[in-house]
Amino acid sequence: MDAKAKGKKAGAADDIGRETRLELYRLQVELRHCEKRAHDLFLQNLVKGTSHLSLGQEAIAAAFGVAMRPDDWTFCTYRGHAHTLARGASMSGVLGELMGRECGLLGGKGGSMHLTDVSKGAMGSYAIIGAHLPVAAGAAWSAQYRGTEQVAVCFFGDGTTNIGAFHEALNFAAVWKLPVVYVCENNLYMEYTPIASVTAVEKPAADRAAAYGLESVVVDGNDADEVYRTAVKYMERARKGGGPALIEAVTYRHSGHSRADPAKYRPEGELEKWLERDPLKIYRARLLKLGVAEATLKDIEDESMRKVDEATAIAKASPPPALEAIEKNVWADGGAAWRN
Amino acid sequence: MDAKAKGKKAGAADDIGRETRLELYRLQVELRHCEKRAHDLFLQNLVKGTSHLSLGQEAIAAAFGVAMRPDDWTFCTYRGHAHTLARGASMSGVLGELMGRECGLLGGKGGSMHLTDVSKGAMGSYAIIGAHLPVAAGAAWSAQYRGTEQVAVCFFGDGTTNIGAFHEALNFAAVWKLPVVYVCENNLYMEYTPIASVTAVEKPAADRAAAYGLESVVVDGNDADEVYRTAVKYMERARKGGGPALIEAVTYRHSGHSRADPAKYRPEGELEKWLERDPLKIYRARLLKLGVAEATLKDIEDESMRKVDEATAIAKASPPPALEAIEKNVWADGGAAWRN
Amino acid sequence: MAELTYREAVAAGIAQEMERDELVVFLGEDVAAAGGVFKSTVGLLERFGPKRVRDCPISEQAIIGAAMGAAMTGLKPIAEIMFSDFLAVCWDMVANEIAKTRYMTNGQIQLPLVIRTANGAGSRFGAQHSQAVENWAMAVPGLKVVAPSTPADVKGLVAAAVRDPDPVIVFEQKSLYAVKGEVPDGEHVDVLGKAKVLREGKDCTVVALALMVPRALEAAAILEKEHGISCTVVDVRSLVPLDTQTILAEVAKTGRLVTVEENPRLCGWGAEIASIVADECFWSLDGPIVRITTPHVPLPSADQLEDATIPSVARIVREIREKMD
């Protein structure tokens, strides 16, 4: 791959206020605690289906969560607990859905791979690779059409850059100058296969930006500040009619691909190296360096743990969904009738 | 779009022998005459379905036809009369298929959009945009697997670069280093819509080559010599294990998209400008300048017309296919039984 | 009543709804400036402008995905897929995303969108441009599916599809585009899920769809006149929702069911109807259920072959005669 395509570091100058920084920390901690809880619940056999954790990737969801306007839209993947929570969706709703309970965001009908909270602009988690990229473009079209200055943000993984829908969506969004920000979380692997072994370029998203007339943007996905600055920059541009962006955030997932995966395919030492670069560790150290008191951080952490415990209790107490749900909500009339 | 992506002119130095040049001319003339005949037959209501002519684009099919080894494979689109003929398929077989006759290459079962002659390496014409790009990669894989040094050449249009299968095939071929040469004939339009109005980059194929780690290659598609040199260069590279290439040949179709299209959407003067750059006109002038006698060219032209007349007569004399054909050749046993 | 062609009625249906509701938008390939490859959307760009009537790249997944994203955020998009065969290219968007999203989100996301597509044989285009695939859509829970047979129906059902809060696929039959018929003046909106009884008979109930409807009617006339067999003819019109009441009632009256389907044999919509009748109407049946379908083969392109492959009037007459003996 040639050097020119390697992308440039985005955003660096502008400062981020203390309140924003605390919010970024709070959110990252909350996502971390909640994901860990999801894992515990799985070990207790309370999470029934699959689940795909964002442990290690929290900085990205958190930074966008803080940067987005409440009426902006998020589109994410099966690995979407963090992105959904980052928009303010109910934590008991998320955990309840993982556990297949009535209190789940989807009443137990969608499962962990389809978390959605329309009231918070979390417009769905999509479990078939690539599909939500065109959908996000469509939402952006609707904002553009109605002149609302809303932005659609669409998260996906490195592996997703090799599927056809990626290509179609990027070209479509670019030609129509749609207010959509595409965020590739490059965590180095598709399921169990290293992305480098199945991709013709080094940076699966950024090295393809030029194919859609877009800038090549690579950010450190484990640095919430860097992601935040980049998010603000490209979302504002999109909001003002400047068209789409494609951001590649380099990161790493600490756990396996899904609950079934012990991640034995990783080369020795790789995880350890990335644990050094744990986004929470980085961010905590930075805050301390910036003069935030240890006690402030501790409060945030404790408060977050309380929230997770509370959500867990609610979810555990929630009954399984009533069987009548099966034939509900196929249609807008609430039912499932295909005949008279 | 930035300058770096605009591509470079490929091949220029090496010379092309007189015999090869005469063959390039002969083939271009033959493709032109045959396409014109197809149009006449349509006006006589003898071509029953649709048909998509390559008038004005003959240099590309001819140059590859001359450059390819007999055991190489061609994959092309519904606009594939020329590419199929250029591999040596029977002209009466082509015209007969357009007319829905028994003598057609496909016995009247496929029609003008699916011309195929496996015995000549013409591995099919594909009528759904983009589908044959992965198929060509698969053939190239088979050559690589068996070590035969065969090359697959895959032709498609500018509009095809915006569909998902394009992206998947190019990445796949690049990662597996497959011996396949992708040739985008950029004739400026998809059906009736200018390609520029629906594409995020200026050169729909070449500006995307970097996204697959490939060189950006743009050639004058109306100059048979330039196409020929480029074809030889990249096919040889592919044959020797150098992996795939993506070539964008800029050209223009003289007629409408298909038989139903009067092409009224073209800006005034555009066709006239391109008729000046008619590949046959260019090539004829070049040969004369290189000292080929007018009479030699005239002989080629007359001989080609005779061939077309002969093929037409055969096709016209051929009966419609027997109705038994309907339930034949679904399966390898020759039949169509789905039950016992 | 004005006389319109089926293709004009499509455009009229879209125009009526775009006129009424600013949130209705229309997108597809070559649909705007060119008015569509079947000329079924001529004039819409001129009338509603390039913001609402949009030409797209050859990106069916992006087109249908964009329609979905727009629908869930407040627009009412109509997306065209040029030939129904190309639904395969964006089948994930249709069958896995659009069809399931309301259910999976427990009703949070609503998708008021329409997909229109040119379906079926008769144009000698060969197997990749001529299939009848309405059964593909019928098989997927979460999609509503209509296939109108007349200009009036296509206008009214397109309008009904636009107003429906759920995703609807409208299968327009290519060979019907040039057919003329009376279309009610003024606003015309039909109802999804209603079959039409076009002819009442005593011996046999023939259930048909789209291009097969005029053929079934013609066959019924011949059967009556030349063979003394009196047929009811039902135009199904809507596969989902399916008007089983009408179908069951009409079969009960004659005691016999014949389906006439353009889709290839296996798992065609006629099979579904046959299975419903064989369960719920079993005791009223006086003889075997007969399905007349395109044989289970990809379609050949040559004119004589294509004509002999899809059910013809002559074949319908012959098969009903044989089976009614």
Next chain:
Amino acid sequence: MAELTYREAVAAGIAQEMERDELVVFLGEDVAAAGGVFKSTVGLLERFGPKRVRDCPISEQAIIGAAMGAAMTGLKPIAEIMFSDFLAVCWDMVANEIAKTRYMTNGQIQLPLVIRTANGAGSRFGAQHSQAVENWAMAVPGLKVVAPSTPADVKGLVAAAVRDPDPVIVFEQKSLYAVKGEVPDGEHVDVLGKAKVLREGKDCTVVALALMVPRALEAAAILEKEHGISCTVVDVRSLVPLDTQTILAEVAKTGRLVTVEENPRLCGWGAEIASIVADECFWSLDGPIVRITTPHVPLPSADQLEDATIPSVARIVREIREKMD
């Protein structure tokens, strides 16, 4: 006879054919180094090497397209589509290209390839990873379709699929992967297009497929023991070609047909069989044809909901009892 799990039997079938024929190659996502997400291809990479067992990018169109191109030029590829739902992403390659090419080229192009995919419910994965879509494939002319219910069958049918000169789709049922069963030692090759009569009864013929086969058998045992209803159980095994001889003969013996389908109701394979029986076996029928299917809804994910959606043993027992009264 060795006892293997269904997933081991899949790998054994592939290995047997790769051992036999160098032209057999295998590709898919996460299939080689990782042995597949269902661990149904563990050991193949080690045994046959990276030239023949290949991990692919997430590019289903490229995977299936490459299999097609390889098949027409001499290889015999086996391609894995991880979940059958994802067939929608490459449906054009399957339904429009692979299925039609032999026909359109009048036999010039032959496509000896196999697509294997994990089908169906039971894993609480939600609506985009749990559908039973064998009816999608059955509806497309030019595809052969099998759905084995036991380890022995899956090994033998995978092998038969590889040896067949036409494209074959093998639907493996996710919930069966862990099931153990006897598999014949040595080379084991089954035959496409043969149903199996697993149990003979007098009152009713139950026709089932894949995961529904063990449930139908269990239901039949209960019906016999607790309700005195004696059922024949037929495992269809192969949807295309379809063994109508066996099915018609078994229905003729009992006079009743019940299909048990995991696919959602509309246009399921049971509808096709019901329509064949209602035509060709009409005069032998003693009562209505009954279809027991997943209701026509996308699948819910919560365990209790999923279990209550697809046909259970209890539901099969109940419905047959009610309808046999």
